[in-house]
Amino acid sequence: MATRKTAAKAKPNVSKEELLQYYRDMLLIRRFEEKAGQLYGMGLIGGFCHLYIGQEAVVVGLEAAAKEGDKRVTSYRDHGHMLACGMDPNGVMAELTGREGGYSKGKGGSMHMFSKEKHFYGGHGIVGAQVPIGAGLAFADKYRGNDNVTFTYFGDGAANQGQVYETYNMAELWDLPVVFVIENNQYAMGTSTKRSTKSPSYWERGAAYGIEGEEVDGMDVLAVKAAGEKAVAHCRAGKGPYILEIKTYRYRGHSMSDPAKYRTRDEVQKMREERDCIEQVRQMLLTGKHASEDDLKAVDKEIKDIVNASADFAKESPEPALEELWTDIYADEIPQEAV
Amino acid sequence: MATEILMPALSPTMEEGTLAKWLVKEGDNVSSGDILAEIETDKATMEFEAVDEGTIGKIIVAEGTEGVKVNSPIAVLLEEGEDASAAEEVSSSGSSGAAEEAAKAAEVPAAPKDQSRLEAETDAPKSNASPDWPEGTEMVSQTVREALRDAMAEEMRRDEDVFLMGEEVAEYQGAYKISQGMLDEFGSKRVIDTPITEHGFTGIGVGAAFGGLKPIVEFMTFNFAMQAIDQIINSAAKTLYMSGGQMGCPMVFRGPNGAAARVAAQHSQDYAAWYASVPGLKVVMPYSAADAKGLMKTAIRDPNPVIFLENEILYGKSFDVPKLDDFIVPFGKAKIWREGADVTLVSWGIGMTYALEAAERLAGDGIEAEVIDLRTLRPVDYDTVLASVMKTNRCVLIEEGFPVASFSDHMASVIMQRAFDYLDAPVVTCTGKDVPMPYAANLEKLALVTTDEVVEAVKQVTYK
Numbered sequence: 001m002a003t004r005k006t007a008a009k010a011k012p013n014v015s016k017e018e019l020l021q022y023y024r025d026m027l028l029i030r031r032f033e034e035k036a037g038q039l040y041g042m043g044l045i046g047g048f049c050h051l052y053i054g055q056e057a058v059v060v061g062l063e064a065a066a067k068e069g070d071k072r073v074t075s076y077r078d079h080g081h082m083l084a085c086g087m088d089p090n091g092v093m094a095e096l097t098g099r100e101g102g103y104s105k106g107k108g109g110s111m112h113m114f115s116k117e118k119h120f121y122g123g124h125g126i127v128g129a130q131v132p133i134g135a136g137l138a139f140a141d142k143y144r145g146n147d148n149v150t151f152t153y154f155g156d157g158a159a160n161q162g163q164v165y166e167t168y169n170m171a172e173l174w175d176l177p178v179v180f181v182i183e184n185n186q187y188a189m190g191t192s193t194k195r196s197t198k199s200p201s202y203w204e205r206g207a208a209y210g211i212e213g214e215e216v217d218g219m220d221v222l223a224v225k226a227a228g229e230k231a232v233a234h235c236r237a238g239k240g241p242y243i244l245e246i247k248t249y250r251y252r253g254h255s256m257s258d259p260a261k262y263r264t265r266d267e268v269q270k271m272r273e274e275r276d277c278i279e280q281v282r283q284m285l286l287t288g289k290h291a292s293e294d295d296l297k298a299v300d301k302e303i304k305d306i307v308n309a310s311a312d313f314a315k316e317s318p319e320p321a322l323e324e325l326w327t328d329i330y331a332d333e334i335p336q337e338a339v
Numbered sequence: 340m341a342t343e344i345l346m347p348a349l350s351p352t353m354e355e356g357t358l359a360k361w362l363v364k365e366g367d368n369v370s371s372g373d374i375l376a377e378i379e380t381d382k383a384t385m386e387f388e389a390v391d392e393g394t395i396g397k398i399i400v401a402e403g404t405e406g407v408k409v410n411s412p413i414a415v416l417l418e419e420g421e422d423a424s425a426a427e428e429v430s431s432s433g434s435s436g437a438a439e440e441a442a443k444a445a446e447v448p449a450a451p452k453d454q455s456r457l458e459a460e461t462d463a464p465k466s467n468a469s470p471d472w473p474e475g476t477e478m479v480s481q482t483v484r485e486a487l488r489d490a491m492a493e494e495m496r497r498d499e500d501v502f503l504m505g506e507e508v509a510e511y512q513g514a515y516k517i518s519q520g521m522l523d524e525f526g527s528k529r530v531i532d533t534p535i536t537e538h539g540f541t542g543i544g545v546g547a548a549f550g551g552l553k554p555i556v557e558f559m560t561f562n563f564a565m566q567a568i569d570q571i572i573n574s575a576a577k578t579l580y581m582s583g584g585q586m587g588c589p590m591v592f593r594g595p596n597g598a599a600a601r602v603a604a605q606h607s608q609d610y611a612a613w614y615a616s617v618p619g620l621k622v623v624m625p626y627s628a629a630d631a632k633g634l635m636k637t638a639i640r641d642p643n644p645v646i647f648l649e650n651e652i653l654y655g656k657s658f659d660v661p662k663l664d665d666f667i668v669p670f671g672k673a674k675i676w677r678e679g680a681d682v683t684l685v686s687w688g689i690g691m692t693y694a695l696e697a698a699e700r701l702a703g704d705g706i707e708a709e710v711i712d713l714r715t716l717r718p719v720d721y722d723t724v725l726a727s728v729m730k731t732n733r734c735v736l737i738e739e740g741f742p743v744a745s746f747s748d749h750m751a752s753v754i755m756q757r758a759f760d761y762l763d764a765p766v767v768t769c770t771g772k773d774v775p776m777p778y779a780a781n782l783e784k785l786a787l788v789t790t791d792e793v794v795e796a797v798k799q800v801t802y803k
Contacts, residue, residue, distance in 0.1 A: 034371055034372075034390050035390065037388070037390065038347075038390040040347070040348065041345065041347025041348055041349065041387075041409075042345060042347070042348070042410055043348045043409055043410060046351060047351050048351070071550070073546075102583070103582075103583065103585075104581055104582050104583035104585070105583035105584070106583075107580055107581060107583050108581040108582060108583065112578075112581035112582070113582075114578070114581075114582040114585050114586045115585070116585050116586060121546075121549050121550075121586070122578070122581075122582075122586075123581075124574070125573070126569055126573050126574075129542065129569060129570060129573060129574055131542070132538070132539050132540075132541070132542025132543045132545070132546060132570065133542050133543075133545055133546035133549065133570075133574060134546060135542070135543050135546060136542060136543040136544060136545055136546015136547040136548070136549065136550065137546045137547070137549060137550040138546075139543055139546065139547045139550070139552075140546070140547045140549075140550025140551055140552045141550065143502070143528070143547070143552060162538065163538045163539050163542060165539075166534070166536035166538055166539025166540070167539050167542065167543065169534060169536065169539070170533065170534065170536070170539055170540060170543060173534070251372070253385075256348075256349060256350065256351070257349055257350030257351065257353075257380065257382050257383065257385070258383075258385075259383040259384055259385050259386070260386075261383075272372070327584065328579050328580045328582075328583060328584035329579070329580055329618050329619055330579070330619070330621075330642075330643050331579055331584075331587040331589070331642035331643050332641070332642055332643065
C-alpha cells in the first residue's frame with residue numbers, strides 16, 4: 001500500500017483548443033452562477049442556492065479526464081457539475097426558477113437535479129449522502145464488467161461524515177472504480193477546516209483503508225486534469241478507488257443568505273486576484289499567443305448570450321401543471337385510491 | 340441600454356431590507372463581482388455584488404434607507420458609452436419588468452384537484468379479496484423462512500441484475516438462515532457479505548439501484564436500519580419525484596421487524612407505521628409463507644423502493660404454499676382469512692396471529708369475526724376493509740407497534756371518514772403499549788398486544 005502526495009506540477013502539453021475549451025467551460029459556470037445569484041435577488045429563484053464561483057477548475061479539469069459512460073454524483077453545490085458534464089443551461093436555470101422546463105420539471109430545485117443521459121446522478125441535499133451512492137454507482141459498473149468510473153464529489157464538510165469512512169472501507173474492500181473527489185474549499189458552511197478537525201489533510205485519511213490519493217491545486221485546471229487522468233487510470237485498471245483532495249476556494253457565501261463573516265474580505269480578494277482559475281487560463285491563452293483580447297471578448301460575449309438565453313428560458317417556461325403534484329411518486333401506475 | 344439595479348432578496352424569507360451603505364458612488368465603473376452595497380436583511384448584513392459591468396449612473400435609494408422592498412430599483416447602471424441622461428430615462432419609466440415577473444411568480448395558485456385517498460367514492464367500496472391461486476392447485480407445506488429464500492432464489496435465476504447484500508448473508512448463510520444455500524448457487528458476486536455498516540452499505544445499495552441494478556438489502560433486523568434511514572427516506576424514496584420521474588430506485592430493503600423474544604428495547608420495535616407514512620416507498624408486511632413468497636417476488640420486480648418487513652417469530656412457522664412455477668401476490672390486495680358478519684378484525688404481519696386466535700375463541704362464544712390481512716400497507720387495500728365494515732358495522736384493528744400515530748389510527752380515521760354512518764361502535768385499536776420493550780419476561784408479555792385484549796375489544800364493540 002502506498003499513499004503519496006504528488007505535486008502534479010509537471011504541466012502536460014496542452015493545445016490551444018483544449019485551453020480555449022477550459023476557458024469557455026469555466027466561464028460558462030461563472031457567468032451562469034452570477035446570473036443565478038441575480039435571479040435569486042429578483043425573487044425568481046427561491047430557497048437555497050449554493051453558488052460554485054471560484055471552484056470552476058475542479059469540475060472542468062476532471063470532466064476533461066472523463067470518458068463517455070463515466071458517472072458523476074455530487075452535493076447540493078451542483079450547478080457547475082451539471083454544466084461541466086454537458087447538461088443544458090436552459091434546463092438547469094429553469095429548474096432553479098422551479099419551472100416546467102427544468103431538469104426535474106421544477107420539482108427538485110437547485111439541490112436536486114439529475115440527467116440519466118449525461119450520467120449525472122444528483123444533486124443531493126444531505127451532506128455526505130452522495131458518497132455511498134457514488135460507490136454504489138461504481139458497484140453497478142463493476143457488477144456489469146465495464147470500465148466506467150464514477151466521480152463522487154464532496155466537500156471538506158462532508159469529509160467528516162461517518163458514512164464516508166464506511167464507504168471508503170467497502171470501496172477498497174470490493175475494488176470499486178470510484179474517484180472520491182474532496183473539494184476542499186476550506187469552509188464547511190461557516191466553519192473553517194481548522195475549527196472542524198485536527199486531521200486537515202483529508203486525502204491522507206484514505207491510507208487507513210488502503211486507498212491511494214493525493215492533494216491537487218484546484219485553482220489550476222491543468223493540474224486538476226492531470227490528477228484526474230491518473231486517478232481514472234488507477235480505477236480503470238481495476239485497482240479500486242482513488243482519492244483526490246482538491247484545494248479550492250469559494251468566493252461567495254455558503255448559500256445566498258450568508259454574510260461570510262467567518263473570513264476576511266482580504267482573504268477572498270487575495271484568492272480572486274492571485275489564484276483565480278479562469279484568469280490563469282486567460283493569461284496562458286494571451287501570453288502563449290493562442291488568443292487575442294478580441295478573441296476572448298468574443299468568447300465572453302458568446303457565453304453571456306448562452307447565459308442570458310438560459311435566464312430568458314427560465315423566466316418564460318411556465319410553472320409546472322398543478323397535476324404534477326401527484327406524478328412521479330412511483331415508477332409504476334398505482335390506483336390513486338389504493339395508495 | 341441602461342438598466343436598473345434592483346433591491347435584491349438575499350435570504351429565502353427576505354421581503355424588504357435596509358440599504359445600509361453604498362460602496363460605490365455615481366460615476367464609478369464596476370465589473371462583475373464588485374461589491375456595490377451592504378444590505379441588511381432579516382438575517383444579517385450582506386454584501387451585494389454587481390453582476391454586469393458598467394458605470395453607476397444614478398443612485399436612487401440613499402444609504403441608510405430602511406424598509407426598501409425587494410425588487411424596487413435602487414440604482415441605475417449605464418453601459419459603455421451611455422451618459423447620465425439615460426439613467427434619468429430609466430429611473431422615471433416606472434416599475435421594472437423584472438419586478439412584475441417576480442410578482443407574477445409569487446402569485447398563489449389555485450388549489451390543485453383534490454386527489455386525496457380519503458375522498459369519498461361515488462361507488463360503494465367493493466372487496467378486492469379474490470383467491471390468490473386457482474382452485475385445485477397442489478399445496479406444499481413450507482416455513483416462512485423457506486418461502487422467502489425460494490422467492491429470492493427464483494427471482495435471481497430470472498434476472499441477473501438482482502443481487503443480495505447484507506451482514507452475514509453469504510458465508511454464514513444468513514443470521515436467521517434466510518439466505519441458506521444462496522451463496523453456493525449464485526456465488527459471491529451476487530450474494531455479498533458486508534461489514535457492519537448499515538449507513539454505508541444501504542447507500543451503496545441505493546447507488547447500485549440508481550445505476551440500474553436491483554439490489555436486495557438485508558438488514559439483520561430493521562432496528563439497525565435506523566442507522567441507514569436517511570438513505571432509505573431521503574435518497575431511495577424521494578429521488579424519483581425530485582428528478583421529475585427520471586431516476587427511480589428499484590430495490591428491496593428486507594429483514595425481521597418488531598419484537599422477537601427477550602431482546603429488549605433496542606432490538607424490539609415495529610417500524611411499520613414509520614415507513615408506511617412515506618410517499619415513494621412501498622411497504623409490505625406478510626403473515627403467511629405463501630404471502631411471504633408471492634409478495635417477495637412482486638417486491639423484487641417492483642420498480643420502486645420496497646420495505647419488506649418480516650418477523651423472526653414467524654420465520655419458523657409453516658403454512659401451505661401453492662406449488663406453482665411463478666407464484667406472485669400483487670400489492671394493494673388484502674386477504675380475507677375468515678368470513679364473518681359480526682365484527683371486522685384487521686391486522687397484518689404477526690398481528691394476524693392474535694386476530695386469528697381471537698376469532699377462533701370468539702366463534703366459541705357465538706361471535707363471527709371477519710379477519711382481514713392487509714398484507715401491504717403502501718399501497719393499502721382500503722376497499723376490502725370498508726366493504727367489510729359496512730357489512731359488520733364494527734371494527735377492531737390489531738398492530739404490534741406503538742399506539743401513537745399507529746397505522747391502525749390511520750385506518751380508523753379512514754373508516755370514520757368513509758363509513759361513519761355504518762358504524763355501530765367506535766373503531767378500537769389494539770396495539771403494543773406506549774413503553775420501550777422491557778426485558779423481564781412478565782413485563783415483555785404485558786407490553787405486547789395479546790389475544791385476550793383483542794377478544795376484550797371485540798366484546799366492547801359488540802356490547803357483549
